[in-house]
Amino acid sequence: MRKGISVSPGVAVGTAYCIHEIFVDPDTKRLEDNEVTAELANYETARDKAAAELRALHHKVAAQVGPAEAAIFAAHESILRDAAFTNKVRTWVVNDRLTAQAALHRLLDEYTILFAKTNDEYIKERVNDVRDVVIRLSTHLSNIVKPEGTNILSGPVIVVADELLPSQVVTLGGLEVRGIVTQAGSQTSHAAIIARSRGIPAISGMRGILRHVKTGDTIVVDARGGHVLVNPDPEQRSAYLKLEREFFLLKDQLAANRDQPARTQDGIDLELLANINGGIDARAAVAMGASGVGLFRTEYLYLTHPDVPDEEEQYIAYKEVIDASPNRTITIRTLDIGGDKTVPYLGHTHQEANPFMGWRSIRLSFEHPEFFATQLRAVLRAAAHAEQVGSRVRLMFPMITALEEIRKVKSMVNKAAQQLRQEQKPFGSDVKLGMMLEVPAAAISIKDMLPEVDFVSIGSNDLVQYLMAADRDNPKVSHLCQPLAPPVLKVLSHVIKSCDRAGKSLTLCGEMAGQPRAFVLLFAMGLRSFSMSPAFIPSMKELAAHLTLESARQVLRKAMTLRTTAGVKRYMAEQLARIAPNLRMLDVD
Numbered sequence: 001m002r003k004g005i006s007v008s009p010g011v012a013v014g015t016a017y018c019i020h021e022i023f024v025d026p027d028t029k030r031l032e033d034n035e036v037t038a039e040l041a042n043y044e045t046a047r048d049k050a051a052a053e054l055r056a057l058h059h060k061v062a063a064q065v066g067p068a069e070a071a072i073f074a075a076h077e078s079i080l081r082d083a084a085f086t087n088k089v090r091t092w093v094v095n096d097r098l099t100a101q102a103a104l105h106r107l108l109d110e111y112t113i114l115f116a117k118t119n120d121e122y123i124k125e126r127v128n129d130v131r132d133v134v135i136r137l138s139t140h141l142s143n144i145v146k147p148e149g150t151n152i153l154s155g156p157v158i159v160v161a162d163e164l165l166p167s168q169v170v171t172l173g174g175l176e177v178r179g180i181v182t183q184a185g186s187q188t189s190h191a192a193i194i195a196r197s198r199g200i201p202a203i204s205g206m207r208g209i210l211r212h213v214k215t216g217d218t219i220v221v222d223a224r225g226g227h228v229l230v231n232p233d234p235e236q237r238s239a240y241l242k243l244e245r246e247f248f249l250l251k252d253q254l255a256a257n258r259d260q261p262a263r264t265q266d267g268i269d270l271e272l273l274a275n276i277n278g279g280i281d282a283r284a285a286v287a288m289g290a291s292g293v294g295l296f297r298t299e300y301l302y303l304t305h306p307d308v309p310d311e312e313e314q315y316i317a318y319k320e321v322i323d324a325s326p327n328r329t330i331t332i333r334t335l336d337i338g339g340d341k342t343v344p345y346l347g348h349t350h351q352e353a354n355p356f357m358g359w360r361s362i363r364l365s366f367e368h369p370e371f372f373a374t375q376l377r378a379v380l381r382a383a384a385h386a387e388q389v390g391s392r393v394r395l396m397f398p399m400i401t402a403l404e405e406i407r408k409v410k411s412m413v414n415k416a417a418q419q420l421r422q423e424q425k426p427f428g429s430d431v432k433l434g435m436m437l438e439v440p441a442a443a444i445s446i447k448d449m450l451p452e453v454d455f456v457s458i459g460s461n462d463l464v465q466y467l468m469a470a471d472r473d474n475p476k477v478s479h480l481c482q483p484l485a486p487p488v489l490k491v492l493s494h495v496i497k498s499c500d501r502a503g504k505s506l507t508l509c510g511e512m513a514g515q516p517r518a519f520v521l522l523f524a525m526g527l528r529s530f531s532m533s534p535a536f537i538p539s540m541k542e543l544a545a546h547l548t549l550e551s552a553r554q555v556l557r558k559a560m561t562l563r564t565t566a567g568v569k570r571y572m573a574e575q576l577a578r579i580a581p582n583l584r585m586l587d588v589d
């Protein structure tokens with residue numbers, strides 16, 4: 001039994017499918033003089049095939065999923081066509097007599113060493129894109145068509161990888177993926193995001209697991225406590241198979257409630273909204289019964305774009321989400337780049353000592369007023385389209401720290417609207433403006449901020465990390481970065497009460513909105529609007545049906561007297577088992 005970090009709840013049993021790098025050992029052969037030209041030609045052929053494949057993937061994903069999701073393949077094609085990339089491979093083939101495979105291997109090593117020097121998680125993860133391109137090229141060079149093991153697999157698989165690459169996610173489409181285990185990764189990695197959006201149990205941070213498991217082994221993923229079991233004995237296996245059946249049954253039962261309102265046992269209506277990155281998630285959100293979009297993270301559009309998405313491209317992406325969310329409110333958050341997500345063309349140096357506390361989010365948007373104005377214009381134009389089709393767009397600003405920032409942002413929105421008016425372009429006439437509350441300073445001064453905004457959305461992922469001074473992506477301090485920590489609960493209660501008294505609309509859109517233990521406490525504090533990964537909506541709807549305000553308040557009163565995080569977590573685990581025993585499978589420690 002091994003322990004990692006649960007990133008998506010549930011229990012799964014299946015056959016391990018290990019994804020290793022395709023070339024484990026570099027090719028040590030040195031080319032003869034008369035082989036060089038042929039090797040260069042091989043490389044060109046592989047490059048053409050890879051480019052054609054990427055274009056076909058781009059086309060397919062754009063048509064079936066959406067342009068934002070397809071953009072990653074255009075980005076890969078630009079890596080493939082990058083002159084520096086190709087020149088290095090050619091030079092090593094010609095000068096050092098390396099095979100093209102070995103040259104690619106050397107290139108990947110170079111990039112890996114270079115990227116490893118940065119503290120920037122986003123840049124670190126971009127090495128995966130280079131690796132993805134190298135693997136694709138290498139596959140064509142060696143005529144390997146399928147990764148190891150796929151042909152011997154049928155039935156449910158548990159994917160075990162160092163980290164999932166974007167192209168692997170697409171090629172996994174033919175397999176019945178029941179669970180995901182990754183050696184690297186955190187809540188924000190590709191694997192975690194994909195697993196959550198598909199409701200697949202997943203565990204990350206399982207260091208060294210690929211050394212202990214091979215394709216074909218039986219493997220159990222128990223995301224309740226973050227455990228992985230390799231080749232369980234027959235008794236363990238049948239116990240986990242039973243749990244897995246319960247999990248599937250529960251998911252089916254819960255999915256059936258998609259058209260029911262989210263209502264507590266004593267008749268209080270709740271709003272369950274979705275956190276999305278683009279069109280595909282927006283469709284999943286509707287399928288899961290979301291009543292709107294509480295957080296559209298627009299940075300995905302920039303992060304996957306080969307260069308800067310222009311106003312028209314942004315407008316199309318927003319319009320796609322609006323069209324996928326009929327008769328709903330769509331809350332679009334302006335670019336939240338920085339911290340762990342960087343975009344090189346915005347002048348990030350990647351050398352900030354404290355990126356999460358540095359030049360990120362709205363601070364960066366202010367320094368690029370024209371770039372920011374493009375996004376504001378695209379959103380305002382999309383809002384006009386929403387009004388036409390019976391939906392509404394709200395505009396939300398991340399990481400607001402000071403009152404002046406709200407005033408500044410409002411004047412920029414007015415200016416963008418004025419410009420559009422002059423150009424006689426339609427724009428939303430009543431776009432509500434809101435702030436994300438994710439900085440402790442803003443939480444303390446919330447009363448001064450409220451008169452300036454139409455609505456507030458608590459970004460608890462950041463609020464918790466800043467309150468506890470514990471990096472949300474660093475497993476070494478994850479025991480501190482806990483949403484159920486007593487000081488966090490005190491601050492949340494203060495913010496919820498302040499918004500309630502001022503009559504301001506309030507949502508919480510961090511991960512805790514989809515966590516059953518936290519959900520009970522937030523409801524008792526007075527929160528009525530929750531925004532979460534679409535896959536969590538059915539279970540939170542079910543949980544709501546087990547709650548009454550009186551009983552939840554009793555639980556909250558007791559929880560607020562507890563002085564340690566462990567105490568609150570233990571107490572809430574017990575309470576949850578009592579309130580909604582059928583949901584215990586979805587509880588994550």
Ligand code: PEP
Pocket residue numbers: 295297336438458459460461462463509510511
């Ligand atoms: C948050 O901070 O809680 C949030 C929802 O925003 P993000 O996770 O994108 O920083």
Ligand code: MG
Pocket residue numbers: 398438459461462
């Ligand atoms: Mg945030």
